[in-house]
Amino acid sequence: MEKLWLIIKREYLSRVVKKSFILTTLLTPLAIVLFMVVAGFIMNYDGAEQRNVAVIDTTGILGTDSLGLKNNKGLNFEKVSGSVDDYKTSEKYDAILELPPIKDLMSKEYEVKYYSSEGILGTGVIERIEGDIEKNIYNYKSKVFGFNKDSLNSLKTSVGLERETLKEGDEKVSSTASIIATGIGGAMGFIMYFAVFMYGMMVMKSVTEEKTNRIVEIMVSSVKPFYLMMGKILGVGLVGLTQVAIWGILIPIIGTIAMYTFGMDAQEIQESQNQMSGMEVDAKEIESKMIQVMAEIKSQNWLLIIPLFIVYFLGGYMMYSSLFAAVGSAMGDDASENSSLTLPISLPVIIAFYIMFAVVQNPNSSLATWSSMVPFFSPIVMPARLAFGPPWWEIALSVAILIASVIFFIWLSGRIYRVGILMYGKKVTFKELGKWLFYKE
Amino acid sequence: MNILEINNVHKQYANHKAVNGVTFSVPEGCIFGLLGPNGAGKTSLIRIITGITKADQGDVILDGGKLDARHPSKIGYMPEERGLYKKMKVAEHLMYLARLKGMSKPDASNAINHWMEKFDINTWRNKKVEELSKGMQQKIQFISTVIHQPRVLILDEPFSGLDPINANLMKDEIYELKSKGTSIILSTHRMEQVEEICEYMVLINQGENVLDGSVTEVKNRFKENLFKIKYKGDLPDSLPNNIKEISRKSGEIVIQVQDEKDSNSYLDSLIRKGIYIQLFEEILPSVNEIFINVVGETKAAV
Numbered sequence: 001m002e003k004l005w006l007i008i009k010r011e012y013l014s015r016v017v018k019k020s021f022i023l024t025t026l027l028t029p030l031a032i033v034l035f036m037v038v039a040g041f042i043m044n045y046d047g048a049e050q051r052n053v054a055v056i057d058t059t060g061i062l063g064t065d066s067l068g069l070k071n072n073k074g075l076n077f078e079k080v081s082g083s084v085d086d087y088k089t090s091e092k093y094d095a096i097l098e099l100p101p102i103k104d105l106m107s108k109e110y111e112v113k114y115y116s117s118e119g120i121l122g123t124g125v126i127e128r129i130e131g132d133i134e135k136n137i138y139n140y141k142s143k144v145f146g147f148n149k150d151s152l153n154s155l156k157t158s159v160g161l162e163r164e165t166l167k168e169g170d171e172k173v174s175s176t177a178s179i180i181a182t183g184i185g186g187a188m189g190f191i192m193y194f195a196v197f198m199y200g201m202m203v204m205k206s207v208t209e210e211k212t213n214r215i216v217e218i219m220v221s222s223v224k225p226f227y228l229m230m231g232k233i234l235g236v237g238l239v240g241l242t243q244v245a246i247w248g249i250l251i252p253i254i255g256t257i258a259m260y261t262f263g264m265d266a267q268e269i270q271e272s273q274n275q276m277s278g279m280e281v282d283a284k285e286i287e288s289k290m291i292q293v294m295a296e297i298k299s300q301n302w303l304l305i306i307p308l309f310i311v312y313f314l315g316g317y318m319m320y321s322s323l324f325a326a327v328g329s330a331m332g333d334d335a336s337e338n339s340s341l342t343l344p345i346s347l348p349v350i351i352a353f354y355i356m357f358a359v360v361q362n363p364n365s366s367l368a369t370w371s372s373m374v375p376f377f378s379p380i381v382m383p384a385r386l387a388f389g390p391p392w393w394e395i396a397l398s399v400a401i402l403i404a405s406v407i408f409f410i411w412l413s414g415r416i417y418r419v420g421i422l423m424y425g426k427k428v429t430f431k432e433l434g435k436w437l438f439y440k441e
Numbered sequence: 442m443n444i445l446e447i448n449n450v451h452k453q454y455a456n457h458k459a460v461n462g463v464t465f466s467v468p469e470g471c472i473f474g475l476l477g478p479n480g481a482g483k484t485s486l487i488r489i490i491t492g493i494t495k496a497d498q499g500d501v502i503l504d505g506g507k508l509d510a511r512h513p514s515k516i517g518y519m520p521e522e523r524g525l526y527k528k529m530k531v532a533e534h535l536m537y538l539a540r541l542k543g544m545s546k547p548d549a550s551n552a553i554n555h556w557m558e559k560f561d562i563n564t565w566r567n568k569k570v571e572e573l574s575k576g577m578q579q580k581i582q583f584i585s586t587v588i589h590q591p592r593v594l595i596l597d598e599p600f601s602g603l604d605p606i607n608a609n610l611m612k613d614e615i616y617e618l619k620s621k622g623t624s625i626i627l628s629t630h631r632m633e634q635v636e637e638i639c640e641y642m643v644l645i646n647q648g649e650n651v652l653d654g655s656v657t658e659v660k661n662r663f664k665e666n667l668f669k670i671k672y673k674g675d676l677p678d679s680l681p682n683n684i685k686e687i688s689r690k691s692g693e694i695v696i697q698v699q700d701e702k703d704s705n706s707y708l709d710s711l712i713r714k715g716i717y718i719q720l721f722e723e724i725l726p727s728v729n730e731i732f733i734n735v736v737g738e739t740k741a742a743v
Contacts, residue, residue: 003541006537006540006541007541010537014526014528014529210524213524213525213526213527214520214522214523214524215524215525215526216524217493217518217520217522217524218518218519218520218524218538218585218586219541220493221491221492221493221513221516221518222513222538222541222542223513223541422488422493422494435455439454439455440495440497
């Protein structure tokens with residue numbers, strides 16, 4: 001046991017002190033947040049310069065005192081009188097926005113002209129101007145037709161589908177809750193998929209390396225091959241837990257900092273929502289939605305989800321990494337042969353990933369239930385379902401099957417591994433691996 | 442007393458019998474040659490002795506007891522294909538391997554210091570293994586093999602890939618360890634080394650031991666009663682009946698006798714004739730000759 005501990009310690013320490021590990025661990029959250037900020041920035045990019053826009057409003061819908069157009073996105077609107085030609089040569093204005101008279105109040109089409117020597121405006125800018133004008137026309141028309149604005153607003157009803165329970169004891173889930181659960185589930189499934197692949201491959205690579213640089217023969221003259229394999233699996237597993245834990249802490253922190261620094265407040269969210277839907281959404285509504293979301297996230301049973309996530313993380317990782325270790329022990333220098341050995345193990349991981357997508361959409365389907373029982377899929381599928389609160393017996397059964405499979409596959413891989421690491425220069429097929437299972441020690 | 446006894450050991454892989462009833466013993470404190478052509482089963486046998494694999498049948502008695510979990514600490518094994526963790530620092534690496542052999546941290550630390558001083562490589566302590574030259578890596582490999590003061594040291598082709606200086610250094614270390622009571626098993630197919638270094642030997646071919654004993658005794662067993670005589674004077678053309686001439690050139694003759702005593706009487710007759718004898722020597726077969734002879738024979742028999 002002491003030797004196993006020594007091996008775990010080396011496998012763990014030799015990885016976490018590496019510069020590449022420290023850099024990936026610290027930079028990945030930064031990169032993710034940076035990516036989101038940059039993506040957001042690009043989507044909202046509206047040109048750097050300030051442009052003065054002369055607004056010729058022949059309709060009068062933009063109001064007389066305050067202009068119904070917001071000065072933003074680098075555009076300064078100024079209401080002017082006269083015709084377009086008066087301002088075409090003007091030094092003061094870079095562009096002219098002309099609102100022609102509204103001929104037919106019943107028409108649903110209305111064209112506004114934008115005169116400019118520049119090329120096309122950014123879609124964000126166009127949408128904003130269109131949205132603002134639409135709002136003004138809406139107000140104008142409702143005034144002309146004599147509609148009460150409040151009753152008009154009440155025409156639009158937001159419908160939410162609430163799931164009610166049939167039996168006593170069934171859990172009640174709100175629609176927001178299910179959206180949140182989908183988000184959490186998808187994220188967890190994705191982390192699992194990523195972890196199984198990344199750390200499993202890490203184990204495999206390291207096994208093959210030890211074999212090809214021949215240190216393994218010295219190692220197994222001191223310790224049993226099984227301990228060597230377990231030490232590696234556990235050591236790398238701890239590396240994975242460390243990394244995921246650091247990310248789990250860093251990403252929210254950096255994300256929050258970025259949110260405050262780059263000013264993503266409720267006001268802005270509301271505006272962008274407006275643009276997208278072209279509808280008026282109350283800032284208060286957004287805020288209450290946000291509060292609801294936060295409450296929903298907080299109300300998740302994290303005390304259950306997090307330990308179960310760790311159980312599935314370790315279970316899935318151990319099962320797959322032991323298989324990767326077995327395959328790694330059989331590998332030689334031939335890269336194409338190696339990839340044909342990896343494929344059958346990567347395949348279930350990829351299938352599980354696709355099942356996971358279907359499952360977060362439909363967490364109570366029979367596909368979800370059955371794939372949660374298959375140990376090859378459950379480590380990725382079940383974490384994705386946890387936020388939906390699957391029945392406890394399904395969790396219990398799935399964990400039990402997973403643990404049994406972990407033990408079985410570690411045993412199986414151990415038998416292949418002990419033969420594989422000392423076998424050189426032989427072309428290895430799966431049939432051959434099967435034979436190794438029955439070799440005597 | 443024997444430090445290691447191999448009793449009728451068998452090992453079968455899939456459809457290939459790697460070791461087929463090998464029996465021999467290694468006396469304590471000697472240098473023992475484990476010989477055999479490629480694929481004879483040497484490595485399989487070594488893996489059984491080092492506990493890497495188990496014998497299907499037969500016993501391995503090490504230091505008076507059957508092989509068990511305590512034994513790795515009593516054995517030092519340097520495989521033919523050397524390997525180290527390239528990214529580890531020298532001192533860390535030695536510490537790791539020493540601890541895996543069951544040494545305590547302070548003991549291992551002392552031993553590392555001792556060997557670093559001895560090989561004068563203290564400055565390399567914190568260098569990564571991959572930064573070392575090949576010769577350097579070999580030294581580290583050797584230190585890692587002997588650091589836990591094993592009772593039995595198994596060296597598989599220890600001189601392969603070494604330059605003459607390092608080979609000599611290695612040889613000196615082997616002698617020094619022997620003088621301290623370590624038993625050393627040298628697996629090789631370089632016969633001249635066996636002749637030079639080993640006291641005992643076993644020859645393995647096709648999974649069976651075909652020959653074993655002390656090197657002198659084995660050589661005597663295969664001797665053909667050949668004698669070389671260097672002389673000054675005129676040798677009679679005809680030889681006695683019981684003596685056969687093998688070769689002759691001026692001042693030198695090689696003869697074969699039927700009985701060892703016959704050589705004395707022949708020598709006596711030459712001296713009486715006033716021939717001046719410069720050299721009289723029995724020609725023993727080299728281990729190389731025995732090897733080729735025996736291995737060739739068994740091959741022919743198959």
